[in-house]
Amino acid sequence: xxxxxxxxxxxxxxxxxxxVTWHKREGDSVTTGExxxxxxxxxxxxxxxxPASGILRGVSASEGDEVPALSEIAWLCAEGETPTVQSSxxxxxxxxxxxxxxxxxxQAPVHRFASPWARTLARERELEWTILQGSGPMGAVxxxxxxxxxxxxxxxxxxxxxRIAHETDADISRMTGTGHLGRITRDDVTSPNDPREPVxxxxxxxxxxxxxxxxxxxxxxxxxxxxxxxxxxTSFVEARKCIVADGLRxxxxxxxxxxxxxxxxEHPRMNATYEGDRAVVRxxxxxxxxxxxxRGLLAPVVRGVQALALPEIAAATASIIERARNGQITPDELxxxxxxxxxxxxxxxxxxxxxxxxxxxxxxxxGRIKPTPWVVGDCIGIRQAMWLSxxxxxxxxxxxxxxxxxxxxxxxxxxxx
Amino acid sequence: MxxxxxxxxxxxxxxxxxxxxxxxxxxxxxxxxxxxxGGAFTVTLGLVDEFGPERIMxxxxxxxxxxxxxxxxxxxxxxxxxxxxxxxxxFCMMDQLANQAxxxxxxxxxxxxxxxxxxxxxxSTRRGAQHAQTLEVFFTHVPGLKVVAPSTAYDAxxxxxxxxxxxxxxxMFEHKLLYGSKGGRAEKGAISPVGEVPDExxxxxxxKGAIRREGRDVTIVGKLLTVYRALAATDRLAExxxxxEVIDPRTLIPLDKEMILESVRKTHRFVVVEEDNRxxxxxxxxxxxxxxxxxWWLDAPPVRVxxxxxxxxxxxGLEELYVPSVERVVEAVCRLVA
Numbered sequence: 014x015x016x017x018x019x020x021x022x023x024x025x026x027x028x029x030x031x032x033v034t035w036h037k038r039e040g041d042s043v044t045t046g047e048x049x050x051x052x053x054x055x056x057x058x059x060x061x062x063x064p065a066s067g068i069l070r071g072v073s074a075s076e077g078d079e080v081p082a083l084s085e086i087a088w089l090c091a092e093g094e095t096p097t098v099q100s101s102x103x104x105x106x107x108x109x110x111x112x113x114x115x116x117x118x119x120q121a122p123v124h125r126f127a128s129p130w131a132r133t134l135a136r137e138r139e140l141e142w143t144i145l146q147g148s149g150p151m152g153a154v155x156x157x158x159x160x161x162x163x164x165x166x167x168x169x170x171x172x173x174x175x176r177i178a179h180e181t182d183a184d185i186s187r188m189t190g191t192g193h194l195g196r197i198t199r200d201d202v203t204s205p206n207d208p209r210e211p212v213x214x215x216x217x218x219x220x221x222x223x224x225x226x227x228x229x230x231x232x233x234x235x236x237x238x239x240x241x242x243x244x245x246x247t248s249f250v251e252a253r254k255c256i257v258a259d260g261l262r263x264x265x266x267x268x269x270x271x272x273x274x275x276x277x278x279e280h281p282r283m284n285a286t287y288e289g290d291r292a293v294v295r296x297x298x299x300x301x302x303x304x305x306x307x308r309g310l311l312a313p314v315v316r317g318v319q320a321l322a323l324p325e326i327a328a329a330t331a332s333i334i335e336r337a338r339n340g341q342i343t344p345d346e347l348x349x350x351x352x353x354x355x356x357x358x359x360x361x362x363x364x365x366x367x368x369x370x371x372x373x374x375x376x377x378x379x380g381r382i383k384p385t386p387w388v389v390g391d392c393i394g395i396r397q398a399m400w401l402s403x404x405x406x407x408x409x410x411x412x413x414x415x416x417x418x419x420x421x422x423x424x425x426x427x428x429x430x
Numbered sequence: 431m432x433x434x435x436x437x438x439x440x441x442x443x444x445x446x447x448x449x450x451x452x453x454x455x456x457x458x459x460x461x462x463x464x465x466x467x468g469g470a471f472t473v474t475l476g477l478v479d480e481f482g483p484e485r486i487m488x489x490x491x492x493x494x495x496x497x498x499x500x501x502x503x504x505x506x507x508x509x510x511x512x513x514x515x516x517x518x519x520x521f522c523m524m525d526q527l528a529n530q531a532x533x534x535x536x537x538x539x540x541x542x543x544x545x546x547x548x549x550x551x552x553x554s555t556r557r558g559a560q561h562a563q564t565l566e567v568f569f570t571h572v573p574g575l576k577v578v579a580p581s582t583a584y585d586a587x588x589x590x591x592x593x594x595x596x597x598x599x600x601x602m603f604e605h606k607l608l609y610g611s612k613g614g615r616a617e618k619g620a621i622s623p624v625g626e627v628p629d630e631x632x633x634x635x636x637x638k639g640a641i642r643r644e645g646r647d648v649t650i651v652g653k654l655l656t657v658y659r660a661l662a663a664t665d666r667l668a669e670x671x672x673x674x675e676v677i678d679p680r681t682l683i684p685l686d687k688e689m690i691l692e693s694v695r696k697t698h699r700f701v702v703v704e705e706d707n708r709x710x711x712x713x714x715x716x717x718x719x720x721x722x723x724x725x726w727w728l729d730a731p732p733v734r735v736x737x738x739x740x741x742x743x744x745x746x747g748l749e750e751l752y753v754p755s756v757e758r759v760v761e762a763v764c765r766l767v768a
Contacts, residue, residue, distance in 0.1 A: 130729035156729040
């Protein structure tokens with residue numbers, strides 16, 4: 014019998030998510046537990062595993078579509094079988110580029126059941142039980158459903174090893190047994206620190222997977238060139254001191270956003286994105302700011318920077334950074350930038366080669382500001398020096414225009430203009 | 431080592447305790463009368479010949495009265511074993527048991543002890559509403575009373591000896607169908623839990639359960655007769671590939687919770703089988719305990735197989751429907767495991 018592929022519950026008060034990608038295509042053969050598709054919520058990208066084995070058929074949602082939680086978007090069929098029920102729901106709604114209108118999910122909430130022991134097992138095995146097909150009364154997920162989806166990873170343990178593990182608080186659940194039939198023995202428990210064993214293995218899924226994919230594309234699908242220059246940021250530092258003394262909370266990043274936005278307006282070819290075979294030059298400077306969060310690197314976007322005064326930039330930046338860090342950032346705020354600034358100054362880094370935030374044309378890496386001997390006229394003085402590293406996509410622009418853009422940024426920071 | 435039934439095992443236990451300790455004596459209705467049965471179910475048969483009517487004391491038909499005598503004797507240093515002909519008559523002495531025996535030690539701040547045993551036959555045996563009730567749960571609800579319910583000859587003797595030596599009032603419930611299937615007072619439909627009983631002195635500690643059968647798929651808890659119903663059910667379940675674990679708590683108060691919980695943590699399914707009326711019953715308490723303390727190990731709701739909420743019927747056909755049958759246990763387990 015065909016098994017429906019269901020969008021999992023996406024969280025409290027979350028009706029829909031964006032279908033990011035299908036890992037499998039219509040007609041592909043799929044086995045239980047394989048990643049099937051990825052759906053993005055406002056918090057994360059969730060990889061959904063196949064609830065059963067079979068042939069993927071009746072795919073009714075495409076990448077980029079908005080799909081309601083618990084809607085059926087495809088079927089897993091046996092060989093030669095066609096989906097018995099055509100999905101009557103029309104879950105699919107184009108989000109891009111139509112202006113998003115929030116439509117609450119009109120369906121009644123679907124209650125799902127799982128036995129306590131099934132929940133316990135699912136939790137232990139880090140499996141989301143809500144995506145499983147329950148075989149119990151009222152479709153309740155029982156322990157056997159969890160077992161089928163993710164069999165016990167545990168190796169058998171000798172009684173002595175279990176006792177030692179208990180006494181020493183060793184975690185046997187992640188150990189690999191070396192004894193007879195893979196049993197975890199005393200030796201495994203007492204010397205678990207095999208230097209060849211990885212300390213941990215993390216799946217590159219969710220946000221991490223998204224970062225991996227985008228970074229790979231930035232590094233391998235563009236023609237990156239990095240230009241560096243050292244600038245005298247003394248007056249930049251002084252300017253910030255004055256602004257802060259006036260009671261405004263402004264960071265170097267806020268000031269850099271303004272400087273970069275102005276330079277982009279003068280060098281519009283740098284304010285471009287690569288789309289298909291075209292370089293699409295944008296009028297608005299929507300600048301992304303790389304933010305280091307607990308969940309990984311996020312690049313929330315400050316929109317229309319060219320139209321904002323410095324205090325407005327500061328307010329917008331503070332807001333998106335905070336929401337990026339506490340997980341409240343929405344997918345919209347992470348998309349559609351035209352340029353990116355990444356600042357590693359606070360980590361004591363001088364210069365580096367940033368990876369382009371595809372499909373943008375360029376990214377500016379900012380190093381630390383530090384007192385440096387500097388030639389001033391015929392003398393050597395101490396100035397606040399700062400390195401700038403601009404990586405650009407040579408497919409879209411050449412070295413000359415990129416260098417002129419970087420020079421414009423440098424001049425603005427040095428206060429020559 | 432001798433082979434005997436529960437009635438004989440109890441008699442041997444009483445005999446040994448009376449020989450061991452001169453403060454131990456029996457009292458009850460028709461327990462020592464010449465030419466009588468030795469109580470309603472032969473447990474004290476012949477003891478009067480060895481110990482005389484002063485230590486095998488026949489009382490008037492006054493349950494409240496002889497219970498009061500037992501309490502008073504216990505408080506003043508004796509160790510009485512009282513015998514109520516039918517457990518149903520315990521209601522006559524409810525004030526003596528629930529208000530006096532159970533509370534005295536508490537009210538006296540531990541200064542007074544009430545060592546006494548009250549033996550009471552229970553269970554449906556074609557005797558109808560006033561002579562066939564299963565009423566242990568009325569007493570498990572009263573703090574201060576210990577309640578035991580042996581289902582084998584070995585446990586009967588061992589628990590009786592432990593009860594005699596306990597400084598608290600202990601109610602001992604015996605199932606009429608388990609006394610034995612032979613002899614003048616054998617009940618129709620009786621099963622014979624005959625077993626080996628050691629000759630030497632031993633006790634079965636109060637508060638310790640027994641696993642009657644090991645299994646991995648479902649835990650069945652029963653007491654007295656329903657232990658045997660559960661065991662009979664496991665044979666049929668095994669044919670279906672279901673391995674049931676059967677637990678006999680043996681002591682109802684204090685309960686061997688850990689044995690039950692440990693079993694549920696292994697099997698993830700739980701059935702309690704009781705001859706008690708369902709509502710607010712013993713099974714309800716055990717199921718609630720399991721739900722509270724082993725919730726995250728349960729793969730299905732706890733299930734009760736109980737008598738319906740009516741008095742035990744007199745009509746044999748109705749009585750068969752009243753007492754949980756092997757079929758009902760099998761059906762409940764199959765539904766749970768399906």
